[in-house]
Amino acid sequence: MFSGEAPIFQQLADKIADDIVAGVYPEETAxxxxxxxxxxxxxxxxxxxxxxxxxVELGALYKQRGIGMFVATGARELLRRTRRDDFRTRYLRPLLEEARVLGIDSDELHHLISEEERGQQ
Structure with missing residues (x-):
């Protein structure tokens, strides 16, 4: 299941985070x-x-001694916010920089994105 460049512990954390965001592990459940x-x-x-x-360090999970590990209240939104920030850093900024280098203005970029979305439907 785990493959790729990221360390396995990071891949596991990402998988659990995916499950929290998807609602597999609702807030305040074990x-x-x-x-x-x-x-x-x-x-x-x-x-x-x-x-x-x-x-746990991020605040998405918490431990109850002798009981187990639980999803923190607000974890889903915390993880979504964290991912949005990561999306901006990893994808949006490089996209905008490449568009600038190629002379693609924001209107043309928006048009290209809209075309891509229509093509994927």
């Missing part, structure tokens, strides 16, 4: 433990813990 994730994905428990802890 999520599997790092040990459960490790067993399910056949990975080192320390790697799974590192991935889960990324989301």
């Amino acid at each position: 999520v599997p433990s790092a040990t459960d994730f490790a067993a399910f994905h056949r990975m080192n428990p320390a790697t799974a813990s590192k991935g889960v802890n990324l989301l």
